[in-house]
Amino acid sequence: MDNREFNEIWNKPVIKIGMITVLTGTFMSFLPCFYLYFAHGIIPNIPTILKGWGMIASLFGALYIVEPISYYSVLGLAGTYLSFLSGNISNVRLPCAAMALEATETKPATKEAEVVSTLGITGSIITNLVAVTLAAFIGTALIKILPPVIADAFKNYTVPAIFGAVFGQFSLKYPKLAVFGIGIPIILRLTTKLPGWVLIIASVFGTIAIGRIMYSKEKKVEDKNVSA
Template identity: 35%
Template sequence: MNTQKSDINVDIFKNEYLEPVHKVGFWTSIGVSIAMLLPTIFLLVFFEVFPPTSAIWKGLLLGFTYSIPFFFIEPIAYYAIYGDAGNYMSMTSGNISNLRLPCAAVAQEVAGVQEGTRVGNLIATIGIAVSIILGVLGVFLGAIATGWISNFFSDWVKDAFSTYLLPAVFGAVFGQFTLRGWKYAPVALVLSIIPMFFNAPAYITIPIAVFGTIIFGRIAYTNWGWGKPKSFVTEELPDVEKA
């Protein structure tokens, strides 16, 4: 599919794509942030209900303890895979590891493009955007038709989806990328498993696994030439600096 394709000129990419993406991404992300506060504001204005401050602090402390490390780790770890637009969309809609990244990865695989290139970013954007639009439709149906959905499927099927689909997604994406970099796969697994034996929390283990594997990749790239291209994604790459 990609044989007659070309990568995109860096100036066109920056001016015609990145700039508008940042502009719209900034305002829509701010908009979603404000919209998240609306339920609490509406509840206060229309029903005069607002929880006590002491409980709020306690609840937020519990909530932030889990989420704050991921505010930093996730964008840095995932950015290399999905680029700028992918980051805006993933950070405002969530479900990154189980839905956005697999869709971005398959889109890139189907298109036969290399991750990290400008074309790769655009293809990942399509994959993620499609997953969000479908996700909203699916969740809406789920919200209004829960009873019907519950009755339609057997307990066996519901348990299979609720418990075993997610591990299969993780295994499948890991397998897909093992094909592209099988030499790094054991390192990623070992770096993930070792901290788990010390009961390290996810916000410690994920950076070790991600950045440890990247550091290993750097060492292997510099010293042993692993990953240095013999053939590139696209036939012609006129000015392939960075996306």
């Protein structure tokens, strides 16, 4: 299947459906606000709204740019729409998409990867919906009966453990790039006093730039070997 055919069969419908569902979800997120305003006349003033948004943006603003770019090669187009609509990207969607590619031995950023990662993410959403529903009823009670040290471990180390597992998985495939992926944030952390969001941007785009340089060099070597 060439790029033109794939674009007609997959990309265009995905973009159309994705935009509708994401915009619908965005609109529905404001329904509680609309209810408070129209039913009770309650609405904060503009400075308060901007202040609240500024506090959130100062913590997560970098992710507005970093996450869509850095996750795209694994999530794909459809997976990106699905993941940003359903949430839990870094701790559920991304690992599931990565494992789907790993299990099927599919190369990231290909047409095949687009389909495979979408199937993996879709399965994770269905499973997550069931699990979250159960957790809403029994999860809190279970955490309460666990010893504090175990409960704290679940709360504090689950996400880092998942990130570490995903990093280890890709490190096996791209060991040279993994050195820079872990080295850049460590060096910046030890040698500078940059805020966390700057470290995230520098680490993600620095690794992408180095990966691009490494790819270009390997491509030149392959072209020379072919021409020879």
